[in-house]
Amino acid sequence: MDGGGVPRLRPFAGRAVAGVAAGVAGLLLVLSGRYGFHRDELYFLMAGRHPAWGYVDQPPLTPLLARASTAVFGESPTGLRVVPALLAAGSVLLTALLAREFGAARRGQLLAAWAAAGSAFVLAVGHLLLTSSVDVTAWLAVCLLTARLLRTGDGRWWPAVGAVTGLALLNKDLVLLLVASLLLALLAGGPRGVLRGWWPLAGAAVGLAVALPDLWWEAAHGWPELTVAAGISAKDGLGNRLMFVPMQLLYLSPALVPVWLRGHRSLTRSPELRWARALGYAYPLLCVAVLVSGGKPYYALPLLLVLTAAGCATAAAGTGRVLTGGLLAAALVNVVITLPVLPPKLLPAVTWIYPEQGEQVGWPQLAMAAADGWRQIPAELRPRAVLFAANYGEAGALAHYGPALGLPAPYSGHMSLADWGPPPATADGPVLIVHPDGLGAVEREFTGCRQVGRVDNGQGLANQEQHAAVVLCAGPVAPWARLWPRLRHYY
Known part of the structure; x- marks a missing residue:
């Protein structure tokens, strides 16, 4: 604790964590051109040539990133995928910073970085340019800023939370589920003091200002994204609900299940992390929202990375070597499932788990x-x-x-x-x-x-x-x- 009672942060293992992040980005770029474009990427290329403040199925950010990336790096799978590779590196960095917020020393921060780097979800959205590629990084940034706000009690972090939330809204409206879950968790578990005063209103105003162009477009066109979301729920809602729990266990890695379960227990029960309780409560609240709406199971994955960061912070002391070995084995499996390392003829071995591999051929x-x-x-x-x-x-x-x-x-x-x-x-x-x-x-x-x-x-x-x-x-x-x-x- 510092003199004001604020939990003090450990030194950041910046160079080592940056090495992990750079390694992931390098691997993704080396493999980026091995198959072809994904169907969603081909759509984003077209949408980027029709710039607008919104589209019927999404806000403008991902198509604009597709256009910018291919304008700079060339209209090829590799040229398009520079952006998701960098976003994946950012997700690794943010997960390590979250572990630091939860009290992790150097080893815990590195474990968190490796856990994110080897997770199936981060590898998958780091290989392809999808709306989820931006979402996971933006959600982790929102959670990191929220953790800093809760740990310090300093309301001046609210505008930063609002700005990143607004940016996430320019990519996908799903971040509203995260915001609602965090606010309900704050009301349920505190610290409620951060909701007082005018700083939360300032944060909301900043977020609204950033997202206003897309919200204006959506309102002017009759909120078509709601029509698309209703169609997805009607078509796939039952399957999404049935597969929700299995996918929570598989999307990161089965090896990480004990880690994020320990992280959830630590966030919700540890006296030292009482200030972070809302981040632990937010995950089950988000799961309920996704299940009720019939959304896709991966919508809840960014908060699982937050729980994983908390689990790495508490696991580092006695189980670091065992956990590192498990993470390495899991990462190798996840690479085969999510990245283009197999000959296309052998893809049926993994497309039953991850069909997006086959949609690049x-x-x-x-x-x-x-x-x-x-x-x-x-x-x-x-x-x-x-x-x-x-x-x-x-x-x-x-x-x-x-x-x-x-x-x-x-x-x-x-x-x-x-x-x-x-x-x-x-x-x-x-x-x-x-x-x-x-x-x-x-x-x-x-x-x-x-x-x-x-x-x-x-x-x-x-x-x-x-x-x-x-x-x-x-x-x-x-x-x-x-x-x-x-x-x-x-x-």
Whole structure:
């Protein structure tokens, strides 16, 4: 304790922790180009070319990061993935700093850094540019600033908490679940003194100011993100709820389960960490919110890293060597599951656990199959022809790989792509459609349809686009302006 009764921090193992963070970023960058783009990344590339303060399914930050990263480093998987690699390094650093807030000395801080670096979640979102890549780092930053606020009792930390929360809102609205959980935990377990005065209001004002452009866009467009969230819950809510507990055990690593359980017990019961009790209570509150809403299990993962940091702070004294060995073994397994180290033909060994691995394979082949179909359209009809994709992954692949194959810009009714259409009224056919295997309902909106091709990724890998159909139709059943609302879909 210092003279004012504030728990004193141990020296920060900055050089060693920075080495761990740099090692993770280096590994991610070395492996970044081994497969191809992920379907979400292809969508973000398209969205970045249509800059806006919001999109129907997300705020603007991730698409803008995609555009900035590829503008600087090149439009390739590696060029796109510099940002998530740096964010993963930031998450490692923040986890170690959280352990320091909870009283960890050098060894505890390093254990926390290694625990984050080898966790499946951090590796997965550090390899791909996803909204979760930004979320985990932003949430950890919010939690670190909140921990500093609670430990010191200094209300001047509130504007910083608000600023990072506002930045997180520019990436995804999910951070509101974190804020609500933390506020309820503060009311339940204290210290409630940090909620008094005008500093919390100042923090809220800063956060609102940062997030206002996206909130304004959402309000002006009828809050479409709520429609998307409701669709996700209706489609996947039951499965998300059934898998919630298993995924909490697996997403970091089974080896870390005892660590974060110890961290939760320490935060909620230890007299020395009484000031941090709200961070321990916030996790179960967040879990309830995710379960009730039918959200995805990984939504709660950043708070599990906070608990892990607390567990490393208390575990370092007597179990450091055993824990380090367990973390190393778990990290090797997580690397194989989440990173592109296997030959694509062997991916079925891990895609049943982590299907996003398979969604990085086969996009050039999809574009080539579409190009073969396009060449079946008579040359004199191509100026009036339309290339239509059923989902944003297909559209993104066609937009990225298609120009070199002679394909025009694709159209789609999926997510925000619907806002960038419809085709001009003069483009009355033919229409070349690409849609996933077995999902041919879209063909009902067109006439004279016949299949002219099928996608084969060349690896025998079962993913969402393997055996996708390439269908050539005579034209739409109605003018595009009238048909377009029927083609719009959110999931």
